Amino acid sequence: MITIQGKGVSAGIGIGPLYYYRRVTTTITRREVEDTDAEWQRFKDAQATAIEQLGVLAEKAREEAGDEAAMLFETHQMMAEDLDYEEAIEASIKEEKLNAEASVSDVAAQFAEMFASMDDAYMQARAADVRDVSSRILGILSGVVQGGIASDEPVLLASDDLAPSETIQLDKSKILGFITSGGSGSSHTAILARTMGIPAIVGVGDVFKPEYEGRTVAVDGSTGAVVIDPDEETLDHMLKLREEQLNLQKMLEELRGQPNITKDGKSVRVYCNIGSPEDVAAVLKNDGGGIGLFRSEFLYLNSKTYPTEDEQFEAYKKVLSDMDGREVVIRTCDVGADKQIDYFDLPKEENPAMGMRALRISLSRPDFFRTQLRALYRASAFGKLGIMFPMVTSVWEVREAKKMCERVKSELKEEGIPYSEQVEIGIMIETPAAVFVSDRLAKEVDFFSCGTNDLTQYTLACDRQNNDLGRFYDPHHPALLRALKIVADNAHKNGCWIGICGELGADLKLTETFLAIGIDELSVSPSAVLPLRNAIRSVDTRESADRILSELANDYQAL
Amino acid sequence: MKQFTYTVTDPVGIHARPAGLLVKEIKNYTSTVMIAKDDKSVNALKLMALMGMGIKCGDTVTVSVEGANEEADAAAIEAFFKANL
Numbered sequence: 001m002i003t004i005q006g007k008g009v010s011a012g013i014g015i016g017p018l019y020y021y022r023r024v025t026t027t028i029t030r031r032e033v034e035d036t037d038a039e040w041q042r043f044k045d046a047q048a049t050a051i052e053q054l055g056v057l058a059e060k061a062r063e064e065a066g067d068e069a070a071m072l073f074e075t076h077q078m079m080a081e082d083l084d085y086e087e088a089i090e091a092s093i094k095e096e097k098l099n100a101e102a103s104v105s106d107v108a109a110q111f112a113e114m115f116a117s118m119d120d121a122y123m124q125a126r127a128a129d130v131r132d133v134s135s136r137i138l139g140i141l142s143g144v145v146q147g148g149i150a151s152d153e154p155v156l157l158a159s160d161d162l163a164p165s166e167t168i169q170l171d172k173s174k175i176l177g178f179i180t181s182g183g184s185g186s187s188h189t190a191i192l193a194r195t196m197g198i199p200a201i202v203g204v205g206d207v208f209k210p211e212y213e214g215r216t217v218a219v220d221g222s223t224g225a226v227v228i229d230p231d232e233e234t235l236d237h238m239l240k241l242r243e244e245q246l247n248l249q250k251m252l253e254e255l256r257g258q259p260n261i262t263k264d265g266k267s268v269r270v271y272c273n274i275g276s277p278e279d280v281a282a283v284l285k286n287d288g289g290g291i292g293l294f295r296s297e298f299l300y301l302n303s304k305t306y307p308t309e310d311e312q313f314e315a316y317k318k319v320l321s322d323m324d325g326r327e328v329v330i331r332t333c334d335v336g337a338d339k340q341i342d343y344f345d346l347p348k349e350e351n352p353a354m355g356m357r358a359l360r361i362s363l364s365r366p367d368f369f370r371t372q373l374r375a376l377y378r379a380s381a382f383g384k385l386g387i388m389f390p391m392v393t394s395v396w397e398v399r400e401a402k403k404m405c406e407r408v409k410s411e412l413k414e415e416g417i418p419y420s421e422q423v424e425i426g427i428m429i430e431t432p433a434a435v436f437v438s439d440r441l442a443k444e445v446d447f448f449s450c451g452t453n454d455l456t457q458y459t460l461a462c463d464r465q466n467n468d469l470g471r472f473y474d475p476h477h478p479a480l481l482r483a484l485k486i487v488a489d490n491a492h493k494n495g496c497w498i499g500i501c502g503e504l505g506a507d508l509k510l511t512e513t514f515l516a517i518g519i520d521e522l523s524v525s526p527s528a529v530l531p532l533r534n535a536i537r538s539v540d541t542r543e544s545a546d547r548i549l550s551e552l553a554n555d556y557q558a559l
Numbered sequence: 560m561k562q563f564t565y566t567v568t569d570p571v572g573i574h575a576r577p578a579g580l581l582v583k584e585i586k587n588y589t590s591t592v593m594i595a596k597d598d599k600s601v602n603a604l605k606l607m608a609l610m611g612m613g614i615k616c617g618d619t620v621t622v623s624v625e626g627a628n629e630e631a632d633a634a635a636i637e638a639f640f641k642a643n644l
Contacts (some may be wrong), residue, residue: 075579078606111607118613122574126610262602302568311641486606 008224009190012199013242014177020157108134122542132163290327292523312375320383329386358391442494452502561633590626
């Protein structure tokens with residue numbers, strides 16, 4: 001048994017025979033050409049074929065791995081017809097009278113060298129793209145067909161570093177995993193392997209020997225371990241791990257399209273937290289039922305100056321239309337505290353977490369607030385919108401914010417701009433004050449969403465930025481769970497729904513507790529949707545709710 | 560000639576994919592578009608030269624747009640930069 005440690009870049013267990021990827025190497029002969037125009041035409045033809053092939057690959061990549069992977073091949077197409085690249089080849093053929101093969105090979109080397117010498121690891125890796133595109137053109141010029149795995153059974157594929165076009169052209173049903181001696185986590189093999197869910201380990205170095213070919217190898221894509229000729233114990237362990245992973249994956253896949261419903265028929269909405277319009281793809285992919293928290297800060301953080309009403313409107317509208325009628329809760333600007341932005345010109349504070357932040361800024365700068373609300377209401381015509389105010393402590397704050405909403409609506413009405421009358425208004429519950437007056441607050445709004453990260457920080461007097469607080473910062477603290485119960489009861493008494501949008505929402509150890517408390521909605525990161533759905537479906541509140549509530553009220557044991 | 564400066568906010572800078580997007584976009588205009596950083600300047604249609612500039616997040620570039628339709632093109636290109644880079 002030989003164990004080699006590489007870098008795991010795509011999780012999963014692969015066990016099978018090792019197979020070396022072989023390239024048909026083309027030898028480039030240098031010769032002088034007489035008819036340089038004909039030679040130039042040979043290059044142009046090969047270039048056109050390459051661009052066409054790359055277009056086919058882009059479509060294949062789009063089906064197998066999505067738009068991101070397809071864009072890679074579209075970029076390759078652009079490289080193949082890049083003006084500088086083409087001009088350099090033209091000069092080599094027409095002025096140096098060098099044959100097309102040698103010209104392409106020389107120019108490719110120059111461009112690859114340019115990227116390889118850049119001081120940025122990502123750009124250095126692009127040298128591989130230039131070589132990949134060029135070897136395709138060379139292959140076409142010399143009539144060589146690349147690729148293919150000459151094996152009947154699935155294999156673990158070993159190579160130096162696979163080019164992206166090589167990776168996408170391979171028959172995936174024959175690949176149990178990738179092992180490359182070079183490469184990095186940002187190499188295309190790694191990216192594609194992750195999107196396709198195939199284990200991959202890169203950077204194993206040159207300890208891999210050709211005589212390993214055909215021997216049994218087990219790899220663990222999360223730890224980066226490569227074991228050649230594993231002994232019985234190791235093999236059993238890996239097989240068990242693989243089975244567990246496959247079962248979990250299969251079960252989660254089957255949950256797609258299923259309701260989030262407990263054994264006794266209670267349903268909970270599982271929504272997603274997102275930070276920009278691009279994240280909607282992940283929400284749909286993971287079957288999120290809506291968006292429980294769209295942080296509007298990205299608009300402010302990605303800008304040098306206050307984003308305009310139109311810029312905001314476009315971003316909100318995109319998310320609402322992409323979600324196609326499903327609910328989208330957008331939180332108004334939550335800057336301050338740990339998110340500082342220069343152009344806001346906030347005075348320096350000793351304790352910004354308790355200072356001028358979130359709704360406090362919005363209420364103090366009515367023009368700024370009005371711009372965001374106008375953009376939100378204009379976007380409301382394109383879907384089902386909820387507007388949520390962060391960092392509330394008092395009833396008057398909510399009333400003032402709602403007054404601004406009314407003002408904005410009447411402005412839009414006068415201007416003849418459409419908006420929806422069905423917009424729900426909600427607030428974040430993240431301060432102890434909001435918990436204690438939640439009975440009053442519930443009369444003002446349609447929903448509550450508990451921001452458990454800040455609620456933990458303020459309730460336990462534990463700075464969330466301080467990593468040394470360790471066991472003192474305990475989001476399972478009974479004070480917090482009791483707070484959630486108080487808020488849930490007050491919400492329901494007043495016809496509000498209650499959600500959780502903090503990290504705690506995805507904590508499967510608490511799913512049963514949240515159901516007992518009566519939480520209506522959990523908003524989590526897209527990848528947490530299916531595991532959470534699985535947890536909800538295994539709960540029977542008839543068995544657990546009374547016990548949990550009595551524990552919460554009486555002899556609460558730390559979870 | 561119309562000119563504007565832009566500070567790149569895309570966390571990865573103008574690497575392969577954003578550069579590809581940019582070249583694709585610039586093809587839609589009739590103007591000649593040059594992108595300059597420090598003392599280097601490249602034609603925005605040249606993908607590899609553009610990538611070779613190594614433009615990172617936070618870098619400020621100067622974009623010049625020249626042609627019969629430069630006024631409208633410059634405005635559209637600036638909007639494209641803001642939305643995508």
